[in-house]
Amino acid sequence: MRILLTDPILSRFAAELSHDGTDGHDWELLAGRPDAEIEDRLREADVLVASRMTPAMAKAAERLRLVHVTGAGYDRIPLDDLAPGVTVCNTFHHGRSIAEHVVMASVLLSRRVLRADRLLRQGVWESVAVDPSVRLGGTLAGRTVGVVGLGEIGRQVVRTTTALGMRARATRRNPDAPLPPGLDLDRVDGDDALGDLLEASDVVVLTVPLSAATRGLIDADALRRMRSDAILINVARGPIVDEDALYDALSEGRLGGAALDVWWSHPKDGGGARGYTRPFHELENVLLTPHHSGHTLETFTGRAGEIAANIAKLAEGEALTNVVRSPV
Numbered sequence: 001m002r003i004l005l006t007d008p009i010l011s012r013f014a015a016e017l018s019h020d021g022t023d024g025h026d027w028e029l030l031a032g033r034p035d036a037e038i039e040d041r042l043r044e045a046d047v048l049v050a051s052r053m054t055p056a057m058a059k060a061a062e063r064l065r066l067v068h069v070t071g072a073g074y075d076r077i078p079l080d081d082l083a084p085g086v087t088v089c090n091t092f093h094h095g096r097s098i099a100e101h102v103v104m105a106s107v108l109l110s111r112r113v114l115r116a117d118r119l120l121r122q123g124v125w126e127s128v129a130v131d132p133s134v135r136l137g138g139t140l141a142g143r144t145v146g147v148v149g150l151g152e153i154g155r156q157v158v159r160t161t162t163a164l165g166m167r168a169r170a171t172r173r174n175p176d177a178p179l180p181p182g183l184d185l186d187r188v189d190g191d192d193a194l195g196d197l198l199e200a201s202d203v204v205v206l207t208v209p210l211s212a213a214t215r216g217l218i219d220a221d222a223l224r225r226m227r228s229d230a231i232l233i234n235v236a237r238g239p240i241v242d243e244d245a246l247y248d249a250l251s252e253g254r255l256g257g258a259a260l261d262v263w264w265s266h267p268k269d270g271g272g273a274r275g276y277t278r279p280f281h282e283l284e285n286v287l288l289t290p291h292h293s294g295h296t297l298e299t300f301t302g303r304a305g306e307i308a309a310n311i312a313k314l315a316e317g318e319a320l321t322n323v324v325r326s327p328v
């Protein structure tokens with residue numbers, strides 16, 4: 001089969017994808033090439049491995065059998081423009097990496113490590129040992145994590161935080177849907193219990209997809225329900241949180257801290273390199289990361305292996321895994 005690979009990160013894993021070039025397929029690496037060139041090459045392609053596809057690419061791809069998205073989100077694939085016979089699959093493997101990021105952010109913020117590091121670099125030894133006004137930090141063990149959404153990320157956050165002695169509770173769309181065995185959750189509720197979760201949690205982790213139902217979910221009212229020493233961690237999508245309301249809560253001391261890995265605009269979309277409009281960088285109770293909580297070697301080797309396995313299944317006529325759009 002002729003396979004086009006346009007995703008820049010997965011291009012680093014071309015050897016894993018093609019089994020060091022021994023899989024018998026013809027791979028073409030087109031990351032960073034102009035859209036017009038990709039459209040042209042798609043006319044002869046059987047498979048596209050990509051994080052993004054334009055409607056014009058979809059229309060040009062007359063022979064295409066499979067679009068394999070390189071992550072979980074397929075919001076940048078024009079499903080309605082694809083030929084009826086095209087299958088679309090996605091892949092995960094990011095949950096554990098993001099859960100470890102959540103733990104790191106929780107510790108950094110609750111122990112005020114960012115401040116201690118900044119001050120010590122300036123020669124200031126701020127310590128409870130020498131200054132009784134310095135606030136004591138706390139352990140994660142014994143505290144409560146509230147997880148909003150209980151899919152790939154949410155479940156790994158529960159596994160990782162409860163392994164450290166935290167108590168976990170969650171909300172999800174379908175609270176009665178079955179869960180994998182071994183998840184140590186105090187309770188699982190539906191959307192209507194979000195307010196209770198916010199009030200009860202020391203750390204709140206957002207892991208829901210962005211949709212009409214979740215846009216602005218964490219607004220001024222929701223933030224008011226959180227404890228003044230609580231930490232909000234957003235590893236889902238920026239617009240799930242109201243940017244102005246969050247900045248106001250943090251800068252006025254109504255919220256303990258926030259770890260923001262996802263943003264209200266994307267630098268590539270012309271929103272500026274920062275992805276936000278309020279001066280979050282001036283606040284020392286905020287951890288800023290450029291959407292990298294899931295960016296580990298393990299995430300991408302896992303994804304490359306799964307994509308390679310699905311391509312082998314397609315070649316053998318076997319059923320594919322993680323199908324998000326079946327041929328119609």
Ligand SMILES: NC(=O)c1ccc[n+]([C@@H]2O[C@H](COP(=O)([O-])OP(=O)(O)OC[C@H]3O[C@@H](n4cnc5c(N)ncnc54)[C@H](OP(=O)(O)O)[C@@H]3O)[C@@H](O)[C@H]2O)c1
Binds near residue numbers: 237
């Ligand atoms: N920061 C990063 O690097 C990164 C990486 C990957 C993904 N993400 C983002 O994180 C999101 C979640 O990823 P995932 O892999 O965990 O997705 P997932 O496995 O599809 O899980 C999504 C969870 O959200 C719940 N949910 C959906 N709509 C909801 C609503 N209105 N109210 C409450 N819960 C709702 C679902 O509930 P049910 O289980 O009841 O259906 C499910 O438990 C993705 O959509 C993406 O935007 C970020």
